[in-house]
Amino acid sequence: MDIVGTITRLPTLFFGASPCDDSFADRLSYKYTVLMLALFAILVTSKQFGTKHIQCWVPAQFTKNYEEYVNDICWVSNTYYIPLEQKVPTLEHERRQNELRYYQWIPFILILQAFGFYFPHIVWRSLSRRSGIDVRDIVDAAIHYKSVDVATQDDKHKNELMEYIVEAIDKYVDDPRRQVEERRQSISLKYVLLTICICLGKYLGNYLIIVYFTTKALFIANAVCQIFLLNLFLGQEFHLFGIQVLKRILQGRGWDTQSRYFPKVTLCDFQIREALHLNGSHRYTVQCVLPLNLFSQQIFTFIWFWYMMVFIVSIFDVIAWVTRFFPSKQYNYIKRRLQLMKRDTEFNNYPPEFVKRYYMEFIFGYLEPDGVLMLRLLSSNTSDFVCTEVINQLWQRFYKRDPKRTKRNRKPESNSEQVAQERKQQIAKTAETHDSIRCRSLKATSIPTQTNNGHDVLIRSRKSSFQPRVEDNV
Structure with a gap:
């Protein structure tokens, strides 16, 4: 059995073979992280119902039924952790300060975290479709275009796919409803408000990119918030958990088997009421073992480092995409x-x-x-x-x-010689134009004169000073 091939095909089995309209960092959050958390939830659930999830030490006089009852009541009610070198507090509120409230809810916590990582992708898919174009369909057509180009060389099908891609993008970027006046204003209050309000700025030319970067911001915020939310679920400072693990390893102290985050040995308080004595009851404090925390510690250690990796990759991905749009x-x-x-x-x-x-x-x-x-x-x-x-x-x-x-x-201008030649031709044409205008003006200013025998003689104003005036002999 090809284990590596099966693992690589797991995202396809869970999410299908649909094309992607995002980056690898986004898929690392909403696809691979969600898959990982779902597998962990299944593993923890099988451990809870497949084996003994808790085993408590009981007094010798307890029968087997009493022992099963103690195990169940300590599993349902929360246990608390007191280190072995410390004395058990006598006050109940001091004991409850170290109460463990999470081990029954680990599968639900993991499923909730999986939804948190998938939610930004839902935002991207729903808002991007409102733009009037489905980027996933375009990517799907491009993938088919690439496969046709490599496999069958079907030119007709290739041309149809390319025509669809180009037509869809062209209709979107050249939509007549696009708000040209608002786009041309580099800085204006209306432009900023339309950009911030995604629902109103669909035709500004930056709708998709605003939604895309908003989704990336949600992925980053989710990775950070998930770690701090575990502080609430686990009741400990989980955001420091990975740092403490690395510190122990670097100091050569090895793995923390007595972790206060995931203790294996805890204490449980419960009361047994007497049926015939309503005001009387017996209070017991027993010591219990939580085998499930052995798996929980490994799982959440891996989750802490995985979230850190997702956060770092998402940060670098955002920086890369921002620089691409300079x-x-x-x-x-x-x-x-x-x-x-x-x-x-x-x-x-x-x-x-x-x-x-x-x-x-x-x-x-x-x-x-x-x-x-x-x-x-x-x-x-x-x-x-x-x-x-x-x-x-x-x-x-x-x-x-x-x-x-x-x-x-267009204004063709190949080299300086061509420019000089064109300028000379323009000057020559201008000179010819001036000469023609001057000639027309001379003709217009000619003076008609009448002699004795009635013949008309034209006397030209410019040449009269150089030529004698011609007259008929009487």
Whole structure:
């Protein structure tokens, strides 16, 4: 039996083979942590009902039925822990200060923690769908596109999948309902309020990314709160538990078998009423063994270090995603993939300022943060090749959407010689224009004169000073 293969397939067995629309750090919280806690809950439950969960020492005069009764009543009521080197307090409230209230509820605690780790994913799935686009469907189509590309080379099916992906993203990022005026305002109270209130800011171009980072914040807060909530459940400072374990190991003292967090030997107080004497009862204090705490200590030790790992991974993941959405990072990410597909060759003869302005219009005016987020999720969950192809198709749609505007904005300028030549031609055309205007003005100012025999003679104002005036002989 392939044990390793079975373990790797466990998430698929529990959660199905559905595609992911998030990062590995998110799946570490809502998928693998939930699976781990569910398995621990099953293990603890089997131990509670499969073996003796508690065994108490009873006086010799107790019969077997009395012994079973003591075990049951000490399991139902909470026991308390007093170290062996300390004297048992006589006051009841001092005993109850060290009471153990958790061992009956460990399976329920683990299930509750599993729900806490899964809750942020529910928030992401429910709020992301309200945007008008299902990112999971797009990722699913991209995964099928990648598998078709590798396995069957079915070009028709590939084209249909790519058309679906590009069409869905294009309709979302170019939705006519998007609030253009609010988006163009860099800092305004209305823009901030719409961004904070997720339900109202669906058409600002940053709805998905706000929901995504809110979900990541919930994952981080959940990992921290889970550790401190165990302080309440266990009645101890559980947030220091892992540090104390490491300290003991580094000091060479080994494993803490007498842990005050999960004691194996506890005390139990109970009373036996006399049926015929209502005011009389016998009080007993017995010593009990909790074999279940042997497993609980190992489980919660692993949980403490696992939560720390989830917290650290989530922090680094948030930092990585925040840096990816710096404007320079977005610009370089899209530009590099367009250059890989050689789709920017149309701008070879144009100045860098125009090319950069056109790129920025595509990234920050067309895609916006939500579009870049979807492309990043496609890249992290499928492959960078699929993401590059999607960027290429979106670029073609954006490039061909308004060709007149594109041609009007273009100003070719290849080199300095061409610029100088164009300037000379412009100066020559200007000079010719001035000459033609001057000639027309000269014709317009000509003076008609009548001689004796009635012939008209034109006297030109500019040339009259250099040529004699011609007159008919009388």
